[in-house]
Amino acid sequence: MMSRRPVNLSRRFGDSGGGLFSSSKSKTSPALSVGLIILGGLFLIGYVYKGSGLIPIVSYLNSDAMILFLFYERAFIYFSSLLLFIGGFGSRLESFSRLQDLPNAGDSLCTGEVPRAIPILKKAYGDSLHKVLHVGPDTCYVVSKLLKEEETEAWGIEPYDIEDADANCKALIRKGIVRMADIKFPLPYRPKAFSLVIISDALDFLSPRYLNKTLPDLARVSTDGIVIFTGFPDNKKAKGADVSKYGKTAKMxxxxxxxxxxxxxxxxxxxxxxKKFAQASTKSSYIPNCQIFHLKSLN
Structure with missing residues (x-):
């Protein structure tokens, strides 16, 4: 089985070594600072309003002015409360946004492209997307996305050791939906077991010697074709990423x-x-970040 270096989870959540929402330096929200200033002013107004004698201006106000004064005081209270809420919520939202941008399941070179292409694949293949096999790293991620589609059954082959699988991935493996298998050898499925086979990233790490066996085997287990997601040869960023993750450089x-x-x-x-895929891509303004090939199954 092709080896993959264990993923250091702590680096996925930032270089500070803290939790999901930690950072190396604590930053005070500008909204929070403004809110605190306004609150300080409101406390002063309340002190005056109670007739403490500090600045007894309230005692000179007539009834209409008093109503206006109370209205603005209430507005200031609501406004400052809103600022305090935004200040606290904003910092958490910023942290959550950083978390969303962090690598996760599906951060492989082209595996993350597959879920983006699902709506286009449905238009191109129609009923052929009802029984799908995905082959490639982070297949739990893709299979989970496919299973959310209506009338779609999905299975996955993970060609690498899964050492950092989450609870969802472990559940898929336990149910037999996802399997770990070396794709250099025949797949553990009968001929034409799936309507469509989607493969991402895995072929980029195979030499022609093994491709000669793997691609025909993928065609063997499909009835309506194979869809290949593979990287562009000039993707230098991807070439640097796969060395740290897979221990070897992909052949783009x-x-x-x-x-x-x-x-x-x-x-x-x-x-x-x-042709159908290209037409659907144009209508949906979909621009793939990987090369996508469509092959026929073996007769």
């Missing part, structure tokens, strides 16, 4: 290389699906 091949290779191993591109 050009589209012309893949087309020649498909012909070499007698796998035919699915032109009809490619």
């Amino acid at each position: 091949r050009s589209s012309s290389w893949w087309v020649r290779y498909f012909l070499q191993i007698n796998l035919e591109e699915n032109d009809a699906a490619s």
Whole structure:
């Protein structure tokens, strides 16, 4: 089985070594500071209003002015309370936003692209998206997304050791929905077991020697085709990321290389699906961050 370096969870949540919402320096929200200043002014107004003798201006106000005074006082109280709430909530929202931007399940090179493409795939493949096998790192992430789609069954093959699986991923493995398997060897499924096979990132780490066996096997277990998500050859950022995560550099091949290779191993591109996918992408303004190929299944 292809090895993957254990993920250091502490680095996923920032370099400070703290919890999810910690930071290296404590920052005071500007809204909170303004709110505290206003509150201080309100305390002074209350002190005056009670006739303490500090500045007895309230005693000189007529009834109309008193009503106006009380109105503005109440407005100041509500406004300052709102500022205090925003100050506290804003800091938590900022922390949550940072958390959302952090790497998580699906942070592989192209695996994170698959959920974005699901609506487009549904338009291109229709009923073929009812029984799907995903093959690639972080497959629990993709399978979970697919299972949320109506009338869609999904399974996954994880080609790497899962050492940092979350509770959801462990549950999928326990139910047999996700399996760990070395894709250099025949997949543990009967022929035409799935309508569609989606593979992301895994092929980029295989040499042609193993691709010769893996791709035909993927075509063997599908009835309506294979969809391949693979990185662009000029993605330097991805090349740096995969070394730390997978212990090796992905072989980012050009589209012309893949087309020649498909012909070499007698796998035919699915032109009809490619055309539908391109049309749906244009209508939805979808621009993929990875190369996407559509192949026919073996007869």
